[in-house]
Amino acid sequence: MAIELNGKIPDGPLEEKWDRHKAKIKVVSPANKRKFTVIVVGTGLGGASAAASMAEMGYNVKSFCIHDSPRRAHSIAAQGGINSTKNYPNDGDSVWRLFYDTIKGGDYRSREANVYRLAQCSASIIDQAVAQGVPFAREYGGELANRSFGGALVSRTFYARGQTGQQLLLGAYSALMRQVDEGGVELFARREMVDLVVVDGKARGIITRNLVTGELERHTADAVVLASGGYGRVYFLSTNAWNSNGSAAWRCHRRGAAFANPCYVQIHPTCIPVKGEQQSKLTLMSESLRNDGRVWVPKTRQDSLANAHNIDVSKRDYYLERRYPSFGNLVPRDVASRNAKMMTDKGLGVGPEPQRLAVYLDFRDAIDRLGVHKIDERYGNLFDIYKEITDDDPHQVPMKIYPAVHYTMGGLWVDYNLMTTIPGLYAVGEANFSDHGANRLGASALMQGLCDGYFVLPYTIGDYLGSEELKPVKTTHDAFNEAVDSVQKRVNVLLDSKGTRSGKARHTVLELYRELGLTMWDNVGMARTEEGLKSALQKIPEIKQKFEETVFVPGSSDSFNKTLELGMRVHDFFEIGELMARDALHRDESAGGHFREEHQTAEGEALRDDEDFSYVAAWEWKGEGKEHELNKENLVFENVKLTQRSYK
């Protein structure tokens, strides 16, 4: 049975949809709010802001995270900034412009109404954050400062040095902790959601694994909000934090929530290149660096790359400036990444031998123009990070950068209310698919997470809670028993594998995880082909089988056990990776971050096929060992005209 994909997009002109919708949806009375319990899984920008705001409104909120403290959610690592239509620099920004840039940046694969609402709410986010005491960068006159990010011709990005995510998250976390103090939020740290409990077709609770004791715990609720972040770590190497995972979303998917556009992955152009086989994660160098840094490679392959600055300017190819004169170094991420790959594919790369997988990001001209002091003020901490990791000083030599997996645009399918295809299950932040289409613009994830959590979900959830009849459920309900049993079985797969029982590691979790990651990077990475995707679809289940048979997981399930935690997440990554490859194979066009080599313009740009693929691919789980079913939500564009993206 196919799923009904009703986006529930309100009627009326684009500018009025959100206001009209808010005026129409149900509001729960203050006295009744207290009677509802809402579970929020995740305490990143999406989860913390949602949990705090709902508790302030009067709902009982239970907040869960896998970390030891809600403040450690991966949002903390966001560096560069957050977009907003404030137009403080007076450079012509507007709600329309941010909307348009986001739709275009996403290569026309997102919903107009959602994106417009995001742009409308973006100004309130900055006001809210400042009221909380978030110390954004300021000008000497005491006003807030802005900078530019890729894919935009205006300066609309607010920032707090290179730690914008940290400061915004600490703002949301402080609001959350205030509600913990006031009793509106009950906090469950070191808990991993390992299953969703669905009763009578509605999301009514979750099963968590207590990461300290290993106990499987049951929690009931009237609605569940998933704010568990993205699944980029399916590639093993990425800029995502070590514990970021796709399991919470995947478990919901297996319980009936459609998974949308899994193949849309953002590969960020400016990361520190891979340095060796022992590497565990990649480090991002903020996109803000492209405000002043110039990207180049030598025009011809150099024998020695010992001293970049000795390469004469006439012998350098500032390829982004050459190919995209109007946006220059500030083209969107997918375009910048693909161009870097094009250069290294031609053998012009400047990274470590023999692959030379890197290009230069050079600050010499900016330092000459603005002085070291100004540059340090803007990027000092990023320069420090770079130096710490590479032992090279970007004041002296150009940075070497290369694309790396960074963000997943795909996620659980949600309607305009942010509800998934399971009634009562919502998804916010990176966990949903909603606003970024096939490519996210820089500084827009923080904006989306906070918009969802502060300004959208707390309203829209009332529409559900206020109109559904929700009978009380107990943790002894069969659905809870069944869920706990199924989790226990998954734990046992790892603890009873031949590898574990043999008493010596045939394969460790990391070994097989790396193997999956490499397969994904090679075949479902920056450039995809039918052949590569088919081979991934064959290989991934093979590695999964090897994993189930030979993996070694020491210790027991009833204690603190990091290997078991990771093993369970990796076990899900095999299935997620497979669906990503399947989606990428089916999407026989190029769009944003999804680049099928078969579909490109003469100049190597992504070539869409609007006729056949202007839809959201929402995949439906059909059961163990069965093929997913594809459901389509057609994208309707009433306000923008679909064109070939141009940044020239």
Added chain:
Amino acid sequence: MNLTLRVWKQDGPDSAGRLVDYPVTDIDPNASFLEMMDILNEQIMKEGNDPIEFESDCREGICGTCGLVINGQAHGPKRAVATCQLYMRDFHDGQVITVEPWRADSFPVIKDLVVDRAALDRIISAGGYISVRTGPKPDANATPIAKDKADHAFDMAACIGCGACVAACPNASASLFTSAKVSHMALLPQGQVERSRRVKRMVDQMDHEGFGNCSNIGECSAACPKKIPLESIARMKREYLRAVVIPNDAS
């Protein structure tokens, strides 16, 4: 590189712990300290043994999850970095490296190198915020804030909540952590309304959690990956005194 790791192993909060020696071989000097720990764990598991439990997340010095006492120093020998930002090139071949958890009564050991730092969250919960609700707010530019003030507030807000200051302090005081939040908010106009109430409640909670008193030794600041200065504690003490004198924030 080949090294010997002398690592604290402890089964749980109530078990006795001990130092165990592990040889670790073939380490790339450009590997990070935590990558070296991953490799060691791989080597241990290949033999069918239990790995060393430790925690990390961002692995770039911002989330505050990692935290090891390395050769007696919280976050290791390098200043102004977190454990995850240490590289093996900062050590030498053949070295014996001792690795222990944060030690403080308020941070019970969960297992091996993993401790429970929830006490820090409870300090924040007691007042480390500006009490505003979600909803319409004045325009963000309505109140100009001098750049140096804003920058200074940022310096204080940069604390990652790792707890190294507690681990480094002979009294296991959480003063640096608490003072960083108190300072961040006291420096901003938004933070004035609850200034007295905030510092009183946070300091009281800190005492209640069993953290020690500050006796101006300064080890905390030396271990702090975000260079939170000692003057921040001085400010907290002044704020606390002020709160005793002016208990009502209306001023």
